[in-house]
Amino acid sequence: QKVVVTLITGLDGENPSYKALTPLIPAAEWLERELHDLFGIEAEGVDLKPLVLHRGWPKAHPYVMHKDVAKDTPIELTDTDHEFGFTSPASAHQVAVGPIHAGIIEPGHLRFCVTGERIHHFDAQLFYTHKGIEKMAEGKTIYEGLTLAEHVCGLCAFSHSLAYSQAVESLCQITPSERTQAIRRLLLEMERLANHFADLTAICSAGGFGFASARAAYFRESIMQLNKHLTGHRFLRDFNTLGGLKSDLQAVTLDIAFETLDKLKSPYRQWVEMLYNKDSFLDRVEGAGLLGKQQALDLGIVGPSARGSGVVEDLRHDYPQGMGQPNYPTFSVPSQTDGDVRARMQVRIDEVYESLMLIRQTLSTMAQDGVDPAAPTKPLKPNPETPGIGLVESAKGGLLHWLVLEASAPVPTINRWHVRSASYMNWRGMAAATMGNNIVPDGPLVNKSFNLCYACSDR
Incomplete structure (x- = not known):
């Protein structure tokens, strides 16, 4: 039987956090990381490395989805490269694709970590053109x-x-x-x-x-x-x-x-x-x-x-x-x-x-x-x-x-x-x-x- 379940919980207004769902439901990882990026709500038990926000965002940035943050609030960004943090053999090298592609698709940075021709690891950095x-x-x-x-x-x-x-x-x-x-x-x-x-x-x-x-x-x-x-x-x-x-x-x-x-x-x-x-x-x-x-x-x-x-x-x-x-x-x-x-x-x-x-x-x-x-x-x-x-x-x-x-x-x-x-x-x-x-x-x-x-x- 297919059902839709809505979970509701109270949060501390000063330090909003809750016990993460990701350990039980791995599919929730991106959602909980995004929740932290945009709302400042911490899912305890998850690596909350930035997802939507790129590395150039200041650590003390305003949480843009808060009601008291205006839609046109300026954010001062820094020029910081994205690090994928691959754990790879010494013989591996990385192949970068994007974020600008040859076609007409939107930008996205795809990174391959390879040993010889074999793909050892792969990850993607999206949200370059987040519309808000x-x-x-x-x-x-x-x-x-x-x-x-x-x-x-x-x-x-x-x-x-x-x-x-x-x-x-x-x-x-x-x-x-x-x-x-x-x-x-x-x-x-x-x-x-x-x-x-x-x-x-x-x-x-x-x-x-x-x-x-x-x-x-x-x-x-x-x-x-x-x-x-x-x-x-x-x-x-x-x-x-x-x-x-x-x-x-x-x-x-x-x-x-x-x-x-x-x-x-x-x-x-x-x-x-x-x-x-x-x-x-x-x-x-x-x-x-x-x-x-x-x-x-x-x-x-x-x-x-x-x-x-x-x-x-x-x-x-x-x-x-x-x-x-x-x-x-x-x-x-x-x-x-x-x-x-x-x-x-x-x-x-x-x-x-x-x-x-x-x-x-x-x-x-x-x-x-x-x-x-x-x-x-x-x-x-x-x-x-x-x-x-x-x-x-x-x-x-x-x-x-x-x-x-x-x-x-x-x-x-x-x-x-x-x-x-x-x-x-x-x-x-x-x-x-x-x-x-x-x-x-x-x-x-x-x-x-x-x-x-x-x-x-x-x-």
């Missing part, structure tokens, strides 16, 4: 917060929008119409398709299969163009709203979507067959980047990265909040047990088929349903006593929005907001999979088999 969205949101209306949620990340814009909306709707006791839920489900799967094709593009490129990579990129572009046709935005922004949608999808638009996706199935199936007929590519992906099931569970890995290691969890199946339950179409949760690059790739391959099936079922149902999906016009009155929680299975995995609102204003405003993205949870899993029986050329391939988002972490 949670601090920025304080005092803003719930509608302004929705705009911020859509800009946590481009790849998962709709997933973040949906999770934020669910949190507000749960606080305001709003149940969106069935058609709203169906259209949201449709767009969530469209976003999943676009991301899975992007991930498969990256895996094929890193594995040296250029033609397959170009073909997968074509599939993704087909989805992005269809997104634009459906909603007016390739990344599905500015279509969802609190309690509903900003516009309906017309029958002729749905027919085009049905036809476009139907034509995609056959060439996609041929593409998959091509992958498994390329021995040199299979030699790269099989056995590389191993992540065991217990490792994945301990680190709290989510999404295809977890399901590739035999952790069969999916929020659409386990916790379909606000997604049309009990009318959510039946679907399978693909999984693999090998825990290597091929397994994570295969999970995405199978999930494309499941998403196409879910979209087909949703479109068939929607053709018979003409209920206006518009948002409610009555004033939204949240319950100020409890936090709102939104849970969504994005393409990268389960993400969470936790929200506390102020009900006194004419339009509710944001008191506290926390965003926990799937990529944030999966970085430690990627690091663990990179170490072990891998050589340096495997590093990019393992990386792309997770294909994590810097922007989601740098929220």
Whole structure:
């Protein structure tokens, strides 16, 4: 049985601390280190080396998430290099990648410690472009917060929008119409398709299969163009709203979507067959980047990265909040047990088929349903006593929005907001999979088999 548990404890205002959860739940380590960086709350029993804050931050810095610290408070930084602190053999040397990369991705410093070609240790320094969205949101209306949620990340814009909306709707006791839920489900799967094709593009490129990579990129572009046709935005922004949608999808638009996706199935199936007929590519992906099931569970890995290691969890199946339950179409949760690059790739391959099936079922149902999906016009009155929680299975995995609102204003405003993205949870899993029986050329391939988002972490 899947449940959501909220733990509440009192803290000393002068020296806030509590007994750390990390020894019991290793997945909590990053969260507790971030809590110390931004709030000054100490988790006793954890190495609280800086995570979000880089080494240039002064030791006596203000805790930026405190209410009495202004959003524009200046911080004087020092020019201090980041030390990864690897414990390594004398014969080892370090390979630095980033923080500025050759592509268009956000900055992140990846550091390999290698002996010969073997990767002895690996770690990453993120948060170079932390946006401070949670601090920025304080005092803003719930509608302004929705705009911020859509800009946590481009790849998962709709997933973040949906999770934020669910949190507000749960606080305001709003149940969106069935058609709203169906259209949201449709767009969530469209976003999943676009991301899975992007991930498969990256895996094929890193594995040296250029033609397959170009073909997968074509599939993704087909989805992005269809997104634009459906909603007016390739990344599905500015279509969802609190309690509903900003516009309906017309029958002729749905027919085009049905036809476009139907034509995609056959060439996609041929593409998959091509992958498994390329021995040199299979030699790269099989056995590389191993992540065991217990490792994945301990680190709290989510999404295809977890399901590739035999952790069969999916929020659409386990916790379909606000997604049309009990009318959510039946679907399978693909999984693999090998825990290597091929397994994570295969999970995405199978999930494309499941998403196409879910979209087909949703479109068939929607053709018979003409209920206006518009948002409610009555004033939204949240319950100020409890936090709102939104849970969504994005393409990268389960993400969470936790929200506390102020009900006194004419339009509710944001008191506290926390965003926990799937990529944030999966970085430690990627690091663990990179170490072990891998050589340096495997590093990019393992990386792309997770294909994590810097922007989601740098929220």
